[in-house]
Amino acid sequence: AQSVTQLGSHVSVSEGALVLLRCNYSSSVPPYLFWYVQYPNQGLQLLLKYTSAATLVKGINGFEAEFKKSETSFHLTKPSAHMSDAAEYFCAVSAGGSYIPTFGRGTSLIVHP
Amino acid sequence: EADIYQTPRYLVIGTGKKITLECSQTMGHDKMYWYQQDPGMELHLIHYSYGVNSTEKGDLSSESTVSRIRTEHFPLTLESARPSHTSQYLCASNGRDYGYTFGSGTRLTVV
Numbered sequence: 001a002q003s004v005t006q007l008g009s010h011v012s013v014s015e016g017a018l019v020l021l022r023c024n025y026s027s028s029v030p031p032y033l034f035w036y037v038q039y040p041n042q043g044l045q046l047l048l049k050y051t052s053a054a055t056l057v058k059g060i061n062g063f064e065a066e067f068k069k070s071e072t073s074f075h076l077t078k079p080s081a082h083m084s085d086a087a088e089y090f091c092a093v094s095a096g097g098s099y100i101p102t103f104g105r106g107t108s109l110i111v112h113p
Numbered sequence: 114e115a116d117i118y119q120t121p122r123y124l125v126i127g128t129g130k131k132i133t134l135e136c137s138q139t140m141g142h143d144k145m146y147w148y149q150q151d152p153g154m155e156l157h158l159i160h161y162s163y164g165v166n167s168t169e170k171g172d173l174s175s176e177s178t179v180s181r182i183r184t185e186h187f188p189l190t191l192e193s194a195r196p197s198h199t200s201q202y203l204c205a206s207n208g209r210d211y212g213y214t215f216g217s218g219t220r221l222t223v224v
């Protein structure tokens with residue numbers, strides 16, 4: 001069984017500030033982990049993924065995430081927020097060879113000028 | 114550039130009507146999925162297919178049906194639309210890669 005918890009349904013930051021979106025997972029086998037972004041009236045877009053290679057994963061738009069097995073976490077960060085980063089962000093986990101991930105409930109990122 | 118296409122983007126339809134939401138992908142992916150996304154953002158898997166002539170129901174009970182006659186095409190049909198079907202419907206696909214490619218979605222309103 002696998003599950004994902006995203007801490008905080010809403011995260012608010014000022015433009016230029018650090019972005020930190022939290023994701024914790026539960027899996028009985030080594031997982032694959034993903035972050036997706038959804039802009040208004042759009043589908044989800046893959047930001048980055050961890051598939052058992054380097055634990056620090058770099059994605060598009062300056063985002064990165066670090067897989068920490070001891071903490072069962074895969075938090076998403078960006079050093080400096082931009083207004084265009086305002087969107088919904090989803091963490092997801094696949095494990096045991098399943099192609100169907102379990103999605104978190106999503107975190108809405110709000111960026112203030 | 115989109116490799117997976119959903120039509121229509123928006124649809125308002127009366128109760129009892131039959132509707133088909135279209136989804137096509139040009140990537141040759143064998144696996145395709147339909148998700149329903151509620152206003153609180155949560156995604157619910159309603160149907161999936163691992164290849165031609167193969168379809169399965171997902172976690173969320175749905176009154177919709179799907180077909181997979183061609184690799185690139187995975188339409189979703191509601192035989193009789195109801196207001197409870199009002200939602201956003203997202204189509205996705207993947208090949209050997211575990212990450213999904215999503216379409217832009219269809220926002221359905223049943224009045």
